[in-house]
Amino acid sequence: MTAQSLPSADGDFIRGAGSAGPLSAPAGLSLVDKAVLGGLALLSAALLFWATRDAVLAVGFLAGLAVAVGGVLLARRLFPAAVTGEALVPDWTMLRQAVNHDDIAIAVTDRGGRMVCANDLFGTWFNGFVTPPGLPLEGRGAETLKNAGRVAWRDGEGYADDIAIGPLQLRAQVTRTGQSDDYLVWRFSALERLDLAAEIVRHLDGPAGRTLGHAGVMAALVSAEGRLRVANQAFLLRALGEDDAVHYAGRDVAPMIRLDDAGALYFAREGDRATPVRLIQIPLAPADNNTPMLLAMLDEEMGPTDRGTAQTYVETLLSLLPFGLAMVDRDGRFLYVNRAFVRAANLPEGKMPRYPGDIVVGEDKGALADMIRRHSSGQQVGGDLSIRLAGQSGDPVSMRIVGVRGLGEAAVLLSLKDSSEESRLKQQVAQASKMQAVGQLAGGVAHDFNNILTAVLGACDLMLMRHTPGDSDYDDIQQIRSNANRAASLTRQLLAFSRQQTLRPQILQLPDVISEVSHLLKRLIGETVQLAVHHGRGLGAVRADPGQLEQVIINLAVNARDAMPGGGTLTMETYPVSAADVRQMGNEFMPPADYCALKVSDTGTGIPADVLPKIFEPFFTTKDVGKGTGLGLSTVYGIIKQSAGYIFAESKPGQGTSFFIYLPVHRADGDAPVVVPPPAKPKKSQWGTGTILLVEDEDMVRAVAERALTRAGYTVVTASQGEEGLERFAQMERVDLIISDVVMPTMDGPAMVRAMRAKRPDLPVLFMSGYAEEQLRQSIDIDNVAFLPKPFSVAQLAEATSAALDDAAHRVPK
Template sequence: MIETQDRQAERRLKQRPQAQRIGDAPTAVAHGAGSSGIAAARAGVLPDVMFLQPDTRRAGATDDRSTVNDDRAARDRHIATGLVLLGGSFAAASFLTPNGWSLFFASIGATLLTLFPLRIVLQWIGRWVLQLHVARMGRYLDGDPTPCFVTDRSNALHYMNNAARQQGRWQSARSLSEAVSDIFANPNAILDRLKAQADKVGVAEEEAITRQGYLRLSVHRQPRVGYLWRLEDRGIGPARQRSGAGLPMLTIGRGNTILFMNEAARDFCGARPNALEEVFPDPPTTSGRFAVALSQAGPRNCLAHFVEQSMGRREIYFLPMMDGDGLSQGGVGDGALDLLPLAILRLDGKGRILGANHAAQSLLQIEPDLPCYLGDTLEGPGRDVREWLALALSDSAPTKSEFLRVKGHTDDLFVQVSLCQIEQSEGRRLLAVLSDATMIKSLEDQFAQSQKMQAVGELAGGIAHDFNNLLTAISGHCDLLLRHRVEDDKDFSDLMQIRQNSNRAAALVGQLLAFSRKQTLRPEVMGLRDVLSELAHLLNRLVGERVTLSLKVDPDIHNLRADRRQLEQVMMNLVVNARDAMNGQGQIDINAGNQKVAAPLVRDHVTVPAGDYLVIEVEDGGCGIAPDKLQKVFEPFYTTKGPGKGTGLGLSTVYGIVKQSGGFVFVDSIVGEGTRFTLMFPAAFEAAVTRKTETVSPATSVTGAGTILMVEDEAPVRAFTARALQLSGFKVVEACCAEEALELLSDEALTVDLFLTDVIMPGMDGPTWVREALKTRPGVPVVFVSGYAEDALQDSRHEFAQAQFLPKPFTLDELTETVQNQMR
């Protein structure tokens, strides 16, 4: 017959000597209780062992091991007494009432009297089951050298192990709150908070710093038992383990309260300060900075370093300096400097490295015994290193820190180097403090790149505006001449050439506006598969017969929100650029799919926020782009093609459209192998807009009637616009500025059916004067024209919701149709 585990454990226990059975647990268990035993207790998966009966308790043990709150026992006694009295009262009432009610009162009394013994039995069973589990857990916890406690939700103590009982101060404690009252100022609040956290995640802990060192109170939720608590003495703690090195150190908590000072810090300060401001009137905020500290000998300049700890605590190490920024000789040597994770170098006037702590050796990858100069490990723009060192050794104004690049690293690693003087027996030397500044340098480069692109964009936008005004006049007067020409006229072809080249110039201006992100977009939710399918035929014609175009789109690809026409322009520009890079033969791969960015992605000085994205890759097998030219390919008028083979606006247009659409564009290239452009657009989870089939109707001559007040500061544009409208049947009143227009409107006899105005003008702009005019002439329709994008009206768009916008350059037909539609 197979024995159960409880039977086997009981038989083995009886076979052991009595001293061991009623004494400590076996040696293997005692030594492992802090690891495997407590781990099993935490997990609540304890092996089946024989629980301790009351008659097997250790000699000298008291009932502290299973103490129950006296208040709870008193409450139970009161409830039991009430049940007995109430049941007896109903039983007695059954003899004093008529026969109809005597049975009713007798049954109630019998029920209440029955509940009394039933409650006693249930309480006894509950306590017996609790003692069973606690006893089984105690067989493992008694070997743990860390004080352990088992409590219920009310913090009443049900058990404490040997390590806890050996602490005399806890023998009389009836609750855990009472036991830890000398450690925590508000024990009930802390215990309740830890229990609440343990109820959620199973475990919680709290640290405390006392005169004896660090203490950690941890709690583990135990089913069927309650809570298992461990009060771990962490000894002198990590701070005190380093406190004997001679380097002053403070441990501060939230609110800059000083929690601990090592011996060197107490010698430095003299008195026992309570707050960091009592040591540093202007506390340092970052590592590697100098700050004035109040020592018992007076104010001293110190080099500070922070080490972040748990629970909002920080350790501050500070290196005292002598007057005149010399290094203190008060027992702080190389051993103390090695404790700092901050990289520190000692230099002579020529930049030779005389000494480096461990952090500096690791950062710069230098050997401690090999001769080395600062210029051999760091490089950067700006002044010469020797000039900088000589200035630092002089008694002139303090030197500023420099941002330098560490040589020998595959990735760009930048450090901020600060210099100060030190006095040593060999003479005056320099102390160099190196702080990691890679992130700061990356942010600076990112800001500089964005500022450059913004400046070029503003320039491009301004040029586009001026060109649009000129092109409006050129193409407009060309249209006026073509109204009276037929194909047989000898000057018809010349006029068509002027018109076609004006359109080409307008397309180039549109690309400038795209780069400057000031073009007008008409975004819509669309399916990329449909867009690329419709565009595939045109792309195949663009690449030619010797280039293979491969198109792969994920069938479950997200929708995106963008301007369809501009997205098609982006794809055409990238494909044409890829075709030219392969000299007209090879393969171009277009791949599109979904990508989820779990954490912010930093690439090429740009941060892509976390989220769902639609990714398009256009890859070729062409000549590639050199690394030093990659960051310039998106700049306008920059091209790697030969003279006359490119305008330098194709990729800048791609950059502008993608950015204006809320996306990102990256480029990877290997010389001789090819280039890949990656577009990332935020996913749109709305349904795609169904496009209506457009029907083309034959052009008709547009005529109209009415008076138009036209305001335009450019004389050529004003002349063409006025003549075009007059030829279409409108009466035109011209004004060269907003002020003149308002003066004309002061004549009440003047009837105006429409305002036609430029947006950006010297003095009062278009929206401003229209706003004033509508106060006296409400309801007059408005048409705004501008060489800038419609964004110029962004601040006033809500005021002129019914207004029409006509971008320059516009044709004669576009002008008359827009005016006619607005006057209907």
């Protein structure tokens, strides 16, 4: 990339880096000045001798004066005075920094707002060297860019996102630089892949097309339907003539070309005296027949020297295309590759491989060599080959191989699509879809498991009421109940991963949560692991469930402890992350916003690269059998996601692991009220009276609940689903409370309750479900209902029933 010379304010041209000459030294003394100074020195020595009559003193004075003058001259020679004012040359250090980039449009302006220099890509993108920020941008782009320039003058750096010129989406970075901070460097990078066809239209219709024409290369872009979209002047004059070369867009290309019996290709317009031409076809999208085609034609009768020149210009054309293209000779050696091919094949800079087989894995070398050999005969046909590139993830990519003629040594044209970004996005989408599917499966498993556990816990409670400590069966029943409670905790973790648990968010500070749980962490991690806590300044408040955040911190601390069996250091850091920091991170998943970050790091064994993408999946664990359920990190993942946050992990084997949690800073309208936790409600009685309609589709749950409520003193009428519940309700003279499951076949609980409340609006309702209330909130959507999550014990069912009846009795009618 070369620096573009631009005129300065006074009409002179400011040259590129290195053009400024050395600083001029100060002017020396003239001979006359030296003679006058010498005479004055001798006169001073003579006067001193006349006054003192001491020759030694006079000679010493003269010698000292000579030494002083010599020292001054030596100092001026060694340390010349800096040139100031108008003699100061521009500082070109910032220009050297700018010209080192060839994939970013760059311009430099001075403090007076004048253009100093710009690269060629800047002129291409903006149709000339227009001085920033007054660029021809879409919408409010110029104003946004101007504000970024003001920020750069003030803070040293500014950004402008989402600016566009035509179809090109750009992001601008403006940096103040120079020894005196008197310059702005404007860098523009493309956010989206360019429209290949539009780029080729612009190049062929501009200087690149004329350059190819002067070299004898006739180039045209043809649509998938065979219609002419754009062509350089050399093609138009040969194919259409000077009269029709103006209005050519949309014309069919087939009538412009003819093929004789020998297979030679001609321009149809030139008749019998036509010169045969060679045709090179370059599809804009490999392995796709429905995309435009770039055609390059060369005269057949060109000599070897002309062919070499034509090949050079074809290489120039290939270098302009933004997808990977390479030319190979008949012996299978690379002749030329463009930059897009280097990027697509992930080739090291400056180390060009000799053969195409060097860029693929060993298993694909033979197939690629055979296909190149078959196409090197010059037949103008193409084929696609699925290959795997060496040193990459192993995902196959498509390579297009086409035989060519008329380009000297070049016999085969290879095109390779840069699919690294596409593959990465596919993997991310597949992983996100997989996590969502696993989350839905986990939620369904938790629901069914909760129904089973409800029956088990209820049966245990009823049996314990008939046994006393010391009985032969009492300890066995207690063991069953304890294991059922452990299973219930697993279902809660599954619901956390599937983001279906009920959260009680509060406005809080992360350091306060860590402080509350730190005393417990020290006991959990043991004496061999040191705990270090560091808090940053300017942390914003977050909105989350403090109990669930404590669970996140504990789970991460326990994992870190297990990764450091010989001891180590567990570090927890909190720090603010601004929207600008998020943009610099370049993370596609996190939208730019202000976050409060928590980093949990250990000095343990680390996580292998093949294991790292799976750590948040439920039941995935690398621990020995019986030492972990694989739900710790999946619970963390679910809690953070349900709190509108983001979690990422970084690790290298042997160098420890770091987890990064980002929670959005809470922005309240006005002054946020102080969240005061509600006072604990007094424990309700487990005994009562009244008539209850119990609707539950699970037989075992319905049987246990009926026995428990009957034992507590209530009269219970049961139904197995919603429609049967409506029939029972119509037959009952008095109903004090409806206890119903939410999800049931035929008619669910909310639909049944709406029908009942149409007749009796004040009817008390207690819903119970194996799903979490958070997930069912939209489907319930009924006022004045209570909720009891499964699994529950007999005592919890009795207390919830008593509370629902009390709330209904104290509710003030509207």
